[in-house]
Amino acid sequence: MRLSIKTSPDIAEAMRREVLAGEKATTRAMANVGTDLKLAWRRQINGAGLGTRLANSVRSATYPKSGESLRAAALVWSKAPKIVSAHDQGTTIRSKNGFYLAIPTEAAGRAAGGRRMSPGEWERRRGIRLRFVYRRGAPSLLVADKARMNKKGLAVLSKSKTGRNQVTAPIFILVPQVRLRKRLDLERDADRALNSVPSAIVAQWVEDRTKWPPNVSRS
Template identity: 60%
Template sequence: MKLKLTIDPDIVPMMQAEIAAGERAVTTAMREAGAGLKSAWRGQITGAGLGTRLGNSIRLATYPKGSDSLNAAALVWSNAPVIVGAHDTGPLIRSRNGFWLAIPTPAAGKSTRGGRIAPGEWERRTGLRLRFIYRRRGPSLLVAEGRLNSKGRAVASRAETGRGLTTVPIFLLVPQVKLRKRLNLAQDAERAIDNVPGRIVAGWVEGKWP
């Protein structure tokens, strides 16, 4: 006695179609989740007043590239991880050599490279010597004997008589600084992860039943 079993329609193409639908659903879900997280992080950074340049440091890559997969993944990161991470965690910043952090006042101006100027560069640029003043209360100071120009920057006095000469605070000296936490990137990341299963299910069903 012989029995012959035939499955109609053929189960192999059905399973292949099911796998293909799953691959599309997972890949689309990860791509959308990554794009949403990138947008959310950029929005947080610019909303915190940290500028569009830092916001645009957030990047996105999805894997595999150019094909669908049940193991698809999205990676969101920053090209400026130290700066973004500092604003995300609010760390305690200390001097590298264990002494003082020099915080420039408006009279110091900016570095020729942009950003904050260091005491050594300031002395080389102005030709003035900085003098240390210790204060028991409040930050200690690095001051210079000079005058303030029209931009409020300390410069050397041109008068031989010393007319207009004044003691100008150039740097505030503090042992450490607590950076204020301005970002909460983990919150957006957790929200993106929580939404992935729903995206996959919705995309899988839609892919099967157009």
């Protein structure tokens, strides 16, 4: 009795296609995992009340930039890493020059784009000199004398010659340091993303199998 074994398709070709399918599945899976983590971090930041602008500073990218690889990787980062890290870890913020931190009050208002102003910038914009007020046992202040409050509750230059409606408005509260409480847990979402990688790759591989023969031919 004679036995013969014949493989079809060719084993080498089948293995080549399987490797290409693996490269495709891995690259797509990492792109999906990176995007999911980016969106999870953005939701956390928005949910903590830190604003859409900071949330949108979170970005993601997949490597390699072009083509597919079994060693594909995803990178998720923030374009404002110091701010995000401060809220993620909780930290003490001190003035760089060793003096006070100036915390603006509601009367200070904001610059274009919602940015907080420094005392010097506030003086230039409002045309009012700020006066230092020391308070024993309480934070010191920078106040604006002979100002008036507009309809938005902001301190502006008073042009009254009689002093009518003029006020002394606290513009900045001066403190030696500020302790930010931990408001984020980015590591939690990162761990979930990392643990999801194997199943994400398998899911992509299975999806390609349902579209057999997969479009993985490469010259």
